[in-house]
Every structure is written in C-alpha cells, then in structure tokens.
Amino acid sequence: MTDWTMDAPLSQQTPRPEPRPIRLWRYAVLASLTVFFFTADVMLPTPLFATPGDLSEEIATAIEFGIVASQTCLIAVWAAMGPAREPLRFPWAILLGIGTWYAILLGVHIQVFWHDDATIYFDWDRSKALTSGIIIVGSVVVLLFPFALAKRAFRWRLVCTETGRRSDVRQFGIRHLLGGTIALAILIVVGQRLMPPKGTYTVSSDAVGWLFFLVVLAVATVLVALPALYAASLARRFPRSLILLAWAGYALILAFLEIQTISVALSSPPPTNEYARVLFVFSLWQYTFAVVFIGSLWLLELAGFRLIKATASREE
Numbered sequence: 001m002t003d004w005t006m007d008a009p010l011s012q013q014t015p016r017p018e019p020r021p022i023r024l025w026r027y028a029v030l031a032s033l034t035v036f037f038f039t040a041d042v043m044l045p046t047p048l049f050a051t052p053g054d055l056s057e058e059i060a061t062a063i064e065f066g067i068v069a070s071q072t073c074l075i076a077v078w079a080a081m082g083p084a085r086e087p088l089r090f091p092w093a094i095l096l097g098i099g100t101w102y103a104i105l106l107g108v109h110i111q112v113f114w115h116d117d118a119t120i121y122f123d124w125d126r127s128k129a130l131t132s133g134i135i136i137v138g139s140v141v142v143l144l145f146p147f148a149l150a151k152r153a154f155r156w157r158l159v160c161t162e163t164g165r166r167s168d169v170r171q172f173g174i175r176h177l178l179g180g181t182i183a184l185a186i187l188i189v190v191g192q193r194l195m196p197p198k199g200t201y202t203v204s205s206d207a208v209g210w211l212f213f214l215v216v217l218a219v220a221t222v223l224v225a226l227p228a229l230y231a232a233s234l235a236r237r238f239p240r241s242l243i244l245l246a247w248a249g250y251a252l253i254l255a256f257l258e259i260q261t262i263s264v265a266l267s268s269p270p271p272t273n274e275y276a277r278v279l280f281v282f283s284l285w286q287y288t289f290a291v292v293f294i295g296s297l298w299l300l301e302l303a304g305f306r307l308i309k310a311t312a313s314r315e316e
Contacts, residue, residue: 029303033296040067041103045111062281066288071100072136073225073289074296076143081151081158081307090144097140098187101133105194126196143225150226155310156233223254228290232297233307240298247290248283255282 047061079086079093108124150156227250231243259282263269270278297307 026303029299033299037067037071037100038103040064040071041100042107042110044068044104045107058277058281059284062285063288066285067292068100068104069285070289070293070296072097072139073143073228073293075100075140076147077225077229078158079140080144080147081156083158083160093140093144094137095183095187097137098133098191101136102187102190102194104132104136105129105191108196109194124196129196146222146226147229150229154230156229157308157310158305159308160305224286224289225293228293229297229307231290232294233309235298243294244291247294248287251286251290252279252283254286255279258282 044064046064047057075093075096079089082089108129228247231247234243256279259270259275259278269275301307
C-alpha cells in the first residue's frame with residue numbers, strides 16, 4: 001500500500017508510480033465496471049413489461065434504479081473531480097451519458113423481442129425515447145454542479161496514482177479528438193437503429209415535470225451522493241463493513257423523508273397497510289445506490305484511482 005496523508009499538499013498526496021505492473025489490472029477493473037453497469041442499463045426497462053403490483057418486480061426495479069443512479073453519479077464525479085482539465089472531462093461525460101441512454105434503449109428492444117408484444121413497443125414511441133435521453137444526459141449535467149461545489153468546498157480530488165501529475169492534461173490532443181469523433185459517430189449510427197419506428201422527435205408533454213425532477217435531483221444529491229462520497233473516503237479509518245452497516249440506517253431515514261415529502265407534494269400518503277412495503281422498496285433503492293457507488297470507488301482504488309483531499313484549491 002502507498003502511504004499518503006489527508007493534510008499534505010496535493011502534489012505530495014499523489015504517490016509515485018508503483019513498481020509493479022498495474023496497467024492491465026486497471027483496464028480489467030474498468031472493463032468489469034463497464035460490463036456491470038451496461039448490464040444494469042439493459043435490464044432497466046424490464047419492469048415496463050412486468051405485471052404491476054408484483055413485489056418481486058418492485059424489488060428488482062429498486063435495485064436496478066439504484067445501480068443506474070450510482071452510475072450517473074460516478075460519471076458526474078469523474079467529470080467534476082477526476083484527472084485532467086474540465087474541457088477534456090466534460091465532453092466525455094456527456095458521451096458516457098448518451099451511451100447509458102442507448103443501453104437502456106437496447107434493453108427496450110430486447111424486452112420487445114422477448115415478449116413478442118407489438119402493442120407495448122408502439123407505446124414506447126420516439127417522443128418518449130427522446131425525453132428519456134434528455135433526462136439521463138440532463139441528470140449527468142445537473143449532478144456536475146453539486147459535485148463541483150463539493151470539490152471547491154471540501155477540496156476532494158480523484159487522482160490516478162500511477163500517472164500522477166502527468167494526467168493533468170490542459171487541452172485536447174489529437175488522440176482525444178480522434179477518439180471522441182469515432183465514439184460520436186458510432187453513437188449516432190447506433191442511436192438511429194435503437195430509436196422506435198413510430199412517433200415524432202418531439203419532447204414529451206410532461207417535459208416540464210421532468211425538468212422539475214432534475215432540479216429536485218440536484219438537491220437530493222446533497223443528501224445522498226455527497227454523504228456516500230464522504231463515506232467512501234472513511235475506509236482508511238473505519239472497517240468497510242461498519243460503513244455499509246451504518247449506511248443501512250441512513251438509507252432508512254432517507255426513505256422515510258422521501259415518502260413524507262412525496263406524500264405532502266401529492267397530498268396522497270400511501271395506504272397504511274402498504275406503508276411498510278413502500279418504505280422497504282425506497283430503502284432498498286437508497287441502499288443499493290450507496291453500496292454500488294461506494295463499492296465502485298473502493299474498487300477503483302485497486303486500479304490506482306484514489307479520492308484524496310487537497311489543502312489548497314490553487315494546486316488543482
């Protein structure tokens with residue numbers, strides 16, 4: 001293990017390259033996380049084709065939404081706090097958000113093929129597909145703001161321990177432009193194949209409600225993602241099992257607050273005989289998000305990416 005201190009300057013917190021070969025291990029970890037999140041994205045539309053009111057499907061939905069939400073936050077964390085400069089990170093974060101959207105569209109196609117029910121497929125028209133893309137990519141953009149503020153306020157940085165300061169690229173290089181152009185071209189071609197054949201490319205009529213949802217999402221990030229980000233940094237002080245156990249209680253409190261807020265907003269609290277079930281599903285969503293989000297950051301540490309704390313913002 002490499003020694004480092006939270007109170008040292010950023011240049012001293014970034015360890016020297018380790019002598020052991022770590023590049024292949026880093027690629028393996030990143031590939032594993034990519035496959036895991038891609039699978040979760042593809043499985044996300046499954047509840048649309050399930051029987052309403054089934055508790056097992058509600059549990060699966062909570063788990064899938066928790067995984068996808070943690071993926072979105074990880075993209076935003078990397079874009080706000082990761083190595084290299086913002087002009088290099090932000091475009092790639094948007095491309096990752098578009099890739100998440102396309103994976104979900106692929107999941108719809110798979111479910112349609114599996115169920116062989118054309119009526120369900122035509123309910124998912126181009127307008128709804130486009131609106132879902134705006135929501136997903138918009139979530140990545142909106143989440144950048146609380147994470148960027150946390151970067152300034154708490155001086156958190158996500159650094160690569162092997163490359164150190166050499167990863168602090170200030171502008172695009174030729175390989176970045178070529179890679180981004182190729183990735184964008186592939187996404188455009190794939191997107192044309194994944195969009196539903198019916199409907200028009202217009203934003204859904206409930207887009208205003210979804211924009212309000214994005215604002216609420218940014219506020220909720222302060223209560224969920226930022227504490228999870230701090231919890232990930234406590235692994236060097238407390239046992240990881242204790243951190244995850246403590247978060248179970250925090251997830252229960254957050255679920256209760258969410259249910260109360262939604263009940264007040266809709267003026268329709270859940271039935272008394274269903275309250276325990278709703279509380280369990282919301283708690284499961286919160287806990288799944290935290291476990292995947294925190295666990296991914298811990299796994300990235302094995303690949304050489306560390307969440308550290310700088311002493312001065314001028315050392316970015």
